[in-house]
Amino acid sequence: MAQITSGIRSILSHPAMYNFTQNFLGVRKARRILTSEYFPNKKGLRILDIGCGTAEILEFLPEDIHYVGFDASMQYIEQARQRFGNRGEFFSELVNSAHLNHLGKFDVVLAFGVLHHLDDPETAMLFDLAVEALDHNGSVITVDPCFCPEQSAIARWLIEHDRGQDVRNENGYCQLASTHFSNITSTLRHDLLRVPYTYLIMNCKNEAEQSATSDASEHQ
Structure with missing residues (x-):
């Protein structure tokens, strides 16, 4: 994982300062738009959040979801448990296949602000896990x-x-996503923060797998 955590950037390692900075920049607006415009409109969503931070996305999600969040920072996870402890499962470690064996399948695998911390091989590993975690009609956002x-x-x-x-x-x-997914929708947004900024939102699915599942059902 390639990131700079020294100097002034080191203050973002503290959950309170991390949340303050994100709220100041307007990330709450980004989360609200993300959940309302890009998440599936389905009750009881099962969501795996990779690199969940302090799990602030839960503020904008309905009560009936099943949420599982992973983050390498114990401080972030402790903050998430303090605020949202009764609304999800939180793990202060990197997600791996062993976790997925008992967590089941998910409708959404979310990676908010994660890929730009990962080099190409690390990104491929994340997508490997996402494919393994997804239900047959699920998506990675x-x-x-x-x-x-x-x-x-x-x-x-x-x-x-x-x-x-x-x-x-x-x-x-x-291009990185295309090695794992056959259907990728990408959207550039310049309007998600209070300051000028550009985000790319990707929604990744495997249409071939969905079609195969549909065909099998039709012939039963």
């Missing part, structure tokens, strides 16, 4: 800062100084 020609100079500067050291352009993210 990722959100990351993104370079693009039309973004403002301020947005580019902010992204260049992000803790994550593997920010890519839209094509770069999509």
Whole structure:
């Protein structure tokens, strides 16, 4: 995982400062838009959140979901448990296949602000786990800062100084996802924060698997 955690960036390792900074920038708006416009409209969603941070996404999710969050930071997970302990399962470790064996399948695998901290092999490993975790009609939703020609100079500067050291352009993210998924929808958003910033939202599915499942059902 490539990220800078020294100097001024080190304060973001503290949950209270992390949440304050995100709220100041307007990440609450981004989470609200993400859950309302990009999540499946389905009751009782099973959500696996990889790199969940302090699990603030739960503020914008309905009560009937089953939520499982993983983050390497014990401090973040402790904060999540304090605020949302009765609404999900929280693990202060990296998710792996052993976890998935007893957690079951998920409708959504969420990676909000994760891929730009991972190099290409690490991203492939994350997608491997996501494919393993997904139900047959599930989807992976990722959100990351993104370079693009039309973004403002301020947005580019902010992204260049992000803790994550593997920010890519839209094509770069999509190419990585295409090794695991046959159906990828990508959307550039410049309006999710209070400051100029560019996010790429990807929704990744495997249509071939869905079609095969559908065909099998029709012939039963």
